[in-house]
Amino acid sequence: MTSAFGTILKRDLLLALRRRSEIFTVLFFFIVVISLFPLGVGTEEKILQQMAPGVVWIAALLASTLALDRLFSADYEDGTLEKIVLSPSSLSMSVFAKILAHWLLTGLPLVLISPLLGLFYHLPMDSIFVMMFVLFIGTPVLSMLGAIAAALTLGLRGGGVLVSLLVLPLYIPVLVYGAGAISTSMITGVSIEPYVLLLLAFSLLSIVFSPWVTAAALKISLE
């Protein structure tokens, strides 16, 4: 079971490293969206600081839904996905490996680039660290929930837009508490612990349940 997990994880990472442009597309989408906001709403420092948490999170939500399209579709088209479903090893574990690889390739880069974008919005240093941390614990939820929608819409015409429609409303809790944590970190004397604990809870819950539901969705889609 663990060997299938390791193999799929290594394979997906290797495939992505051979086609590096795909990783950078998502990353630059994130950067472009975030840099467009100040041009639209004005560059006053106060407004930017107030908007930053929401803007960063919404850009992250959009970037991760855009990337979902690639989670299963390439494997679906060349038949690898059917092999994975038919193989004797646990499908949930294989799916978990795929989602983890997907997060490492599309979620983690966003976390690493975010300090730079914090500077765009004149965020204080402490808030930048908070932002990195909550993005780090929040973005796995995006990949996990997104995987369910990606599996349900496998191989459909116009699947990309449909995935966004299905999955964006489900991201709301992460958006609310993720942005809430960054906003609170700018107010002195208020603890961000409740936000962090809730985000961690979402993360753990989605890691436990999502691979299982995604496996069921894949079986329905490949029937």
Added chain:
Amino acid sequence: MKINWFKYSAPMSFYPLAGKLIPLFWIAAIMLILGGLYWGFFKTADILNDQKQYYRIIYVHVASAWMAMWLYAVMVFWAMLGLIFNTRLSYMLASATAVTGTVMTIIALATGAIWGKTSWGTYWDWDPKLTTFLILLFVYIGYIALQSAIDDVRRSDKASALLALVGLALVPIIYYAVNCPDPTQCASLHQESSLKRVESNILIGMLVTTLGFWMYSFATTLMRARIIVLERERSTTWVSNLPEISLAETSNSKIEARTETRS
């Protein structure tokens, strides 16, 4: 005595039963809604001054809001039965319920906006209950969109059923997230549910209209389910033997024959 629980899960026996029930539900719906509204408008005590009479929209607003939430539960129930027993009719009922649920959500949002303008002075506010209903609408629309995007009936049924279940698991979390964006304190414009403090005449009006809306939901859901049955089972013999279908077919063939002779 052995009861055949699955007798009406066959579309063939469901179709005529639903056909018989629909008029009954329509009559009940019209009588209850008219009765409830009459009671609410004319039989409630005038304890409020004239300016506050706009509260009477409550009979439509609360009834549709309750039905919108209840129908989601009903939809998930049918979706779950479908996944467990693999009965075709359960999926058909789930998708028929979804549309009525969406309509109820829209009615609740619209009446809420009208009421909000008169009472709070604004059509929309990012109040927890309003936001929750907006999200409920999104979830309903997502369900319908997924179902209509998949051409294969079996896959579309199962996939949307799974989505409904995922939605059910996440709705409470979303509800608390928008209810309490700051985990250290919670506040909202909407008052809390206070059924016990409502004047009994108003309560009667509200409950009767809600019951009427419920009967309306039964009627429309069954009507829509009957159409879905016809659409999906059109190749079976029992459908082509139905009086309404064979009549339509003979008239169609007559028209075709006429056009053929003309040409």
